[in-house]
Amino acid sequence: MAELSPLTHAELSRRAVKWLINMGCTVAVDEITTTCTPERCDAIGFNGGGFSIVVEVKCSRSDFQRDKHKGHRNPAIRKGMGTYRYFMAPAGLLKPEELPDGWGLVEVGGKICRIVKGGKPTYRWNEPYPFENDRQAEIGLLSSLVRRLRDGEPSAQRILTQRQNSLTVAATPQPQGEAK
Secondary structure, eight states, X not given: OOSBOSSOHHHHHHHHHHHHHHTTOSEEEESOOOTTOSOOOSEEEEOTTSOEEEEEEOXXXXXXXXXXXXXXXXXXXXXXXXXXXXEEEETTSSOGGGSOTTOEEEXXXXXXXXXXXXXXXXXXXSSOOSSOOOHHHHHHHHHHHHHHHHTTOHHHHHHHHHSTTSOOOOOOOOOOOOOO
């Protein structure tokens, strides 16, 4: 099994955003941090149907092994973000049987992203979501994202270019006090 991927972490994270959009997410972003949670998702997407999808990108086996020790991976310590959770890695890097319970696996080979473990996320499923997500952290992350877009921060502009018209933010100007 290969140790390192020819794809960089940043390249796989961008692929994850495109995959999230293809899975029906109307908002998807990679590598966003916020003070509302210590969790940093490689990519996260949200759907109007009420679910969220976290994608953790892995380019090496050692990175995958380190992931097990994150506090938000242990629900007894703290819930993590994502009602669905997937690892995305180059084909052959990870084995489906070594993933944590409930996690899916998306393999990348060439231009193809293929789910090899877990189902396609959909709000139409009648079964419960695989994970109880940290809703407060997700709302904080979305609020931070909207603020960044409103303020025109360069870090937020890449979100708009991922898929034209997938996210529209209308900033209402604050009323100015009238001189008397």
